[in-house]
Each structure stands twice: as structure tokens, then as C-alpha cells.
Amino acid sequence: MDYQKTASEVVKNIGGKNNISHMEHCSTRLRFTLKDDRKANIEKLELIDGVMGVRKNVQTQIIIGNDVVEVYDKVKEIVGDIDSSGNGNNGQKQKWSAVLLDFIIGVFQPTIPAVAGGGVLKSVLLLFNMFGWMDPASQTYRVIDLIGSAPLYFLPVIVAITAANKLKVNAVVAASAVGALLLPDMTALIEEGASLFSIPIQGISYASQVFPAILLVLFYAVLEKFFTKVSPKAIRIFFVPMMSLAISVSTTLLFLGPIGYVVGEQLSTVILFVFENVGWVATGILAAILPFMVVTGMHKAMIPYAVSSMGGIGKELLYLPASLAHNISESGACFAVALKTKDEKLRATAISAGISALFGITEPALYGVTILHKRVLYSVIISSLISGSFIGIMAVEAFALVGPGLASITMFANPDNPMNLTWAIVTLLISLTISFFSVLILWKDEVKHVEEADKTFNHGSFESTEINSPVEGTILPLSKVNDEVFSKGLVGAGFAVEPTLGELRAPANGTISMVFDTKHAVGMKMANGAEVLFHIGIDTVQLDGKPFEAHVKQGDNVATGDLLVTFDIQAIKDAKYDPTVISVVTNQDQFAVDQTKVNESVSVQQSVMTVSPIGG
Numbered sequence: 001m002d003y004q005k006t007a008s009e010v011v012k013n014i015g016g017k018n019n020i021s022h023m024e025h026c027s028t029r030l031r032f033t034l035k036d037d038r039k040a041n042i043e044k045l046e047l048i049d050g051v052m053g054v055r056k057n058v059q060t061q062i063i064i065g066n067d068v069v070e071v072y073d074k075v076k077e078i079v080g081d082i083d084s085s086g087n088g089n090n091g092q093k094q095k096w097s098a099v100l101l102d103f104i105i106g107v108f109q110p111t112i113p114a115v116a117g118g119g120v121l122k123s124v125l126l127l128f129n130m131f132g133w134m135d136p137a138s139q140t141y142r143v144i145d146l147i148g149s150a151p152l153y154f155l156p157v158i159v160a161i162t163a164a165n166k167l168k169v170n171a172v173v174a175a176s177a178v179g180a181l182l183l184p185d186m187t188a189l190i191e192e193g194a195s196l197f198s199i200p201i202q203g204i205s206y207a208s209q210v211f212p213a214i215l216l217v218l219f220y221a222v223l224e225k226f227f228t229k230v231s232p233k234a235i236r237i238f239f240v241p242m243m244s245l246a247i248s249v250s251t252t253l254l255f256l257g258p259i260g261y262v263v264g265e266q267l268s269t270v271i272l273f274v275f276e277n278v279g280w281v282a283t284g285i286l287a288a289i290l291p292f293m294v295v296t297g298m299h300k301a302m303i304p305y306a307v308s309s310m311g312g313i314g315k316e317l318l319y320l321p322a323s324l325a326h327n328i329s330e331s332g333a334c335f336a337v338a339l340k341t342k343d344e345k346l347r348a349t350a351i352s353a354g355i356s357a358l359f360g361i362t363e364p365a366l367y368g369v370t371i372l373h374k375r376v377l378y379s380v381i382i383s384s385l386i387s388g389s390f391i392g393i394m395a396v397e398a399f400a401l402v403g404p405g406l407a408s409i410t411m412f413a414n415p416d417n418p419m420n421l422t423w424a425i426v427t428l429l430i431s432l433t434i435s436f437f438s439v440l441i442l443w444k445d446e447v448k449h450v451e452e453a454d455k456t457f458n459h460g461s462f463e464s465t466e467i468n469s470p471v472e473g474t475i476l477p478l479s480k481v482n483d484e485v486f487s488k489g490l491v492g493a494g495f496a497v498e499p500t501l502g503e504l505r506a507p508a509n510g511t512i513s514m515v516f517d518t519k520h521a522v523g524m525k526m527a528n529g530a531e532v533l534f535h536i537g538i539d540t541v542q543l544d545g546k547p548f549e550a551h552v553k554q555g556d557n558v559a560t561g562d563l564l565v566t567f568d569i570q571a572i573k574d575a576k577y578d579p580t581v582i583s584v585v586t587n588q589d590q591f592a593v594d595q596t597k598v599n600e601s602v603s604v605q606q607s608v609m610t611v612s613p614i615g616g
Contacts, residue, residue: 001067006050007074009484010062013048015039017079022166024109025072028356028363029055030062031109033102043541047485053367059102065364066356106166107214108303111158112401114151115307119400119411121148126399126413127421136415152310156182156206156213163217169224173241177220178213180249181206181257196250202258210307212252212260219256220248264308280392287322287388288381291330294366310401320398320411321391321427322384323360327405328428329383330365331357332435333376337369340443345589360403379438387431394423464612465528468507468560469602471581473499476599478582483538486582491533493593494584495609497602504534504565504581505604506558516541519548522564523586530611531587536567538578547571561604585611 011017014032019040022033034040037060045054045062050071052063064071125145128134134141151158156178164174180186187205194201206212223244231239293299302319309316334354338347346369353365370376397420398404400411404424412424469475476496481487486496506524513531514523520540524532536548547568552558572579585593594610602608 001050003070003074007071009048011078013041013044025068028065028068032060063367107163110162116402118148118151120402123400123410123413126415127410129415130418153207155208159210159213160217167221169221174217174220177245177249199254201253204261211264212257215256215260216252220244280389283322283392284385284389287325288385290326315397315399317397321396322388324404325388325431326384327357327360327362328431329380329435330362332432333380333439334365334369336436336439359407360405375442379435383435387427391427396423464610465508465526466607467609469608470504470507470534471497471499472501472603473497475602492584492586492588495595497581499581502567502569506562509559512552512556515550518545519550530585530591533584533586535582537572540577
């Protein structure tokens with residue numbers, strides 16, 4: 001992959017540097033909060049080399065896979081310092097739930113590497129203790145254990161930094177404000193029963209507590225912006241942090257801290273109640289629906305609970321065990337696809353995705369294999385449901401907040417209950433086995449196998465097809481199209497026509513495979529199996545279908561010359577868009593394209609291209 005080129009195309013098609021309000025990455029995705037979501041060209045983003053898919057809910061999420069770090073670094077080089085002025089989405093109204101979810105993701109997502117690293121380190125120590133390889137009373141064990149405990153203990157400070165970055169206030173001062181709650185002397189004072197302004201301070205230990213820290217930083221952000229506005233510039237450097245610190249920390253000790261503590265406690269209580277009453281059912285169902293949650297990004301809503309549970313009770317009982325069942329199910333399914341498919345490209349994708357999922361990262365598997373093939377999705381759901389129910393019945397507990405997989409299996413090590421790790425390993429094997437054999441049984445290539453294709457070609461069923469011009473006008477080579485995605489042949493080989501009449505007609509016999517909602521593009525499968533995309537205009541998806549009228553629908557059989565779409569050429573031009581009609585063969589790996597005419601006037605009755613099966 002050309003990381004520089006991929007990054008450049010991504011930045012260009014999300015509206016440019018000036019449209020980015022916030023950006024980050026997770027294990028497989030670039031995540032952008034955009035000032036104006038309407039400027040993101042999803043259609044073009046999905047066609048960029050190296051992009052596995054695009055998801056758009058609260059953030060614009062671009063799925064890259066295992067190369068996400070390299071692409072992100074190149075994006076940062078291109079973007080530089082982001083102009084964070086004006087986060088307001090240019091008049092777009094966002095639902096409060098969307099704003100809240102965006103804030104949650106922005107705050108909790110960056111904390112995961114530190115919490116996961118510390119958690120896995122502690123789980124490895126627990127494993128060493130279980131096997132008697134290290135004495136928990138030894139100084140070496142205790143020092144390493146404290147190192148692993150640090151991210152959770154200082155989680156409030158970490159959350160303060162991420163929340164301040166999200167709110168675009170001084171992260172150092174915000175971290176100092178939350179740090180005041182964790183001072184040993186402050187903790188001792190609170191335990192003794194201290195008061196502030198004659199108001200008793202509740203005896204709460206703020207170590208590992210995230211919700212009090214978030215409330216503090218939210219209040220601090222309001223104070224910082226207020227005092228920055230009203231204070232004289234000459235004293236602003238010390239006056240703003242002084243006043244913001246004093247007021248925000250005092251208010252948190254008296255009011256916001258207890259509120260946040262109760263929120264965290266109640267969240268864990270609710271989950272524990274669900275687990276105790278319908279434990280294994282909840283785990284099984286959650287594991288089964290995780291494919292859909294991950295695809296939509298809604299699994300991120302579980303992070304606050306998981307972080308709070310780790311900080312509060314030191315373990316997690318629902319989300320991470322369910323994730324183990326789902327992650328390994330994805331892995332087994334991908335390995336079966338790799339073994340069974342005749343598609344070399346799909347096999348390579350499945351092997352890579354299967355390995356990633358085995359180590360706890362499922363998005364390459366989901367976007368590259370699972371959601372594209374129904375039989376794989378069904379197998380993953382069945383396997384996740386069964387193995388998720390099993391791990392729930394065994395009441396397996398997780399002790400580290402990291403993507404469950406083969407390398408992180410020690411996160412289930414518990415010296416007080418050695419069977420906890422054993423049942424986790426059994427779940428891993430169940431998930432791998434069920435999903436692997438389910439796909440092995442159910443899988444069927446959605447394109448013809450190589451052997452079948454060769455046989456068909458030899459019998460003459462797949463013959464060369466003459467393609468007429470779909471519109472009247474002047475035919476051009478794709479290289480002349482003012483769109484790099486088409487001009488460089490990224491979508492497929494073909495031709496373009498500058499139309500003189502706004503009628504798109506079937507250039508051969510075939511079946512309509514797709515009609516875009518905006519009616520500016522139509523897909524058609526020819527009788528010989530060639531798949532042709534007709535795209536009316538450049539960037540005309542922005543016109544929301546207004547100059548277009550479709551006369552066919554998906555599944556319609558059409559004959560040469562049948563009217564597919566009418567469009568208003570002048571209206572497209574008046575809206576400052578190029579009306580050039582593009583025709584490309586999208587399954588070009590299976591078909592050879594021979595263009596017979598270029599740079600001349602053509603009618604819809606003239607043959608302009610021949611499409612022949614490769615090997616036929």
C-alpha cells in the first residue's frame with residue numbers, strides 16, 4: 001500500500017484539512033470528527049486503495065486494517081496542526097445523543113492502550129503466580145505489579161487529559177485539578193473526615209474513578225473559558241488556572257465527586273444485577289450481536305462501563321468474555337474461508353483477517369470477509385451465541401481491559417480460581433471450532449470457481465459482448481475524466497461520453513444490479529457476466545437526485561436500447577457539475593476490455609467497446 005497516496009486521498013475526500021475538528025485512530029480505523037459532515041465524499045472514500053470501508057454515525061470512521069498507524073502518521077504529516085476553531089458543524093444540528101457518544105469515544109478511546117498494557121502485565125504476573133513461577137511476596141513481583149497497576153490508579157488523570165483535549169482546554173491544568181483528588185495527603189484528610197467551608201467532604205477514594213474526573217473537567221472547561229474571557233491579558237497566565245483550579249476542585253470535592261462516584265457505582269451495579277440474574281443468556285446474546293455493534297461502532301458505548309468496572313471491582317464479567325467468544329469466532333470463520341474459497345484475493349484477505357481476529361482485532365475480518373458474505377455472518381453469529389453462552393455459564397471473569405485473543409488470554413488468569421483461565425481457553429477452542437466447521441460446511445463462493453469458469457468458457461456460455469454507447473455525445477478515454485478515481489482506472493476499465501442528450505440507455509442485454517438512491521449511477525450485469533457501472537456526472541451525488549429520473553429498478557431485465565435514466569444536462573451544468581457519463585467494467589479481473597472508438601461522436605446504436613471473459 002502507498003501510505004502517502006492513501007492518506008492524501010483520505011484528507012482530500014473528507015473535505016480537506018480545514019474540515020477536521022478532531023482526529024484519532026484505533027486499532028483499525030481512522031476516526032474523524034468533521035466540522036461539516038456533508039463535505040465527506042463517502043462514495044470516493046470507499047474507492048481509495050487501502051480503505052476497507054467507511055462508517056459514518058457520530059464520527060466519520062475509515063477502516064484501514066492493520067496499516068492504520070502508518071496511514072494515520074501520513075495523515076498527520078499532511079494535516080499538521082488542526083485548526084480547532086469552530087467545531088459547530090456549519091449549521092448542522094446534531095442530536096444530543098450523537099454529541100454525547102462522540103464525547104465518550106473521544107475521552108475513553110485514547111485511554112485503552114495504557115489500561116490494556118497495565119492490565120495484561122498484571123495478568124501475566126497472575127499467571128506466573130498460578131504456576132508457581134514467581135512468588136507474589138517477592139519485591140520483583142510487587143514492583144512489576146505496581147507498574148501494571150499505575151494506569152488504573154491514575155486513570156482519573158488520564159481521563160482528565162483526554163477529556164481536556166476533547167474539550168480543547170488546557171490538559172496540563174485539568175490533569176493537575178484531578179491529580180489534587182489523588183494526593184496522598186488529600187486522601188488521608190478525606191478519610192479523617194475533613195470539611196470545606198464547613199461542609200463535610202464525603203469519604204470517597206478517587207483512585208481509578210473516571211466519572212468524578214469527567215465531571216470535574218467539564219466544569220473546569222467552563223471556568224477556564226469564562227476566566228480567559230474576563231481576566232486582563234497581563235495576569236491571564238496565572239489568574240485563569242488559579243481560579244479554575246480552586247473552584248473546580250473545591251466544587252468536585254463537595255458535589256461533583258459524590259455525584260460521579262454514584263453514577264459509576266450504579267452502572268456497575270446494574271451490570272452485576274443483569275449478570276447475576278440472566279448472566280449466561282446476556283453474555284451469549286451480547287456475543288451474537290457484537291458483529292453488528294462493531295460494524296456500527298456502538299460497541300464503544302460499552303467502554304465506560306468496562307473502564308468503570310475495572311476501576312471499581314478490578315474485573316469485568318460481561319463485555320470482555322463475550323468479546324472473546326466473538327473475536328475467536330471471527331478468526332475461525334476467516335480461516336475456513338481461506339481454506340475453502342477459490343478466490344485468491346479473498347483468500348489472502350481472510351488469512352490476514354483471521355490472524356488479526358485471533359489476536360483480538362476483528363474489524364479486518366468483519367469488513368473484509370464477514371459482512372460481505374451471508375454464510376460467514378450466520379456462522380459467526382451461531383458460534384458467538386454458543387460459545388458466549390458457555391463462557392457466561394462458566395462465569396468467566398476478565399482482569400484486563402484489552403481485546404481478548406490468543407496473545408491476551410492471560411487476562412483471564414485468576415490465582416484464586418485457576419479454572420477461570422481454563423474455561424476461557426475452552427471457550428477459545430469452542431469458538432474456533434464451531435465457526436471454522438460452520439463456514440467449511442456452509443461456504444459457497446459467490447463467484448464461479450476457477451474450474452467452473454474455465455469449463456463455462458470452454459463451452460462458449462461466456463462470450464464476448466459488444467457494448468454500445470449508453471448515451472449520445474462525444475466519446476472520450478477515461479484518462480480525460482476529471483476524477484482521479486475513474487481516470488486512473490481504480491474502479492475499472494471503460495470509457496466516458498460527453499452527453500448531448502440526457503438519456504441513459506442499456507448498451508446491451510442484461511439485468512439491473514443496482515440503482516443508487518440519488519439515481520445518478522446504475523449498475524448492470526451483462527449476459528456474459530460482465531458488471532458495468534454507469535456514472536452520470538462528476539460528484540453529482542451531491543445533487544441528491546434532483547436532475548435525475550430512474551426508469552428501472554434493481555432486478556429488472558433490460559434489452560439493448562431500453563431507457564434506464566433520464567437526466568437534465570443543463571441543470572447539472574447550472575449546479576457547477578460536470579455531466580460526463582462514465583461507463584466502467586468493475587469486475588475487470590475477470591474480463592478484458594477493448595475500446596473500439598475514441599474522440600468522436602457516437603449514438604446509442606453504435607458499438608464502442610468489446611468485453612471478453614479472460615480465458616474465453
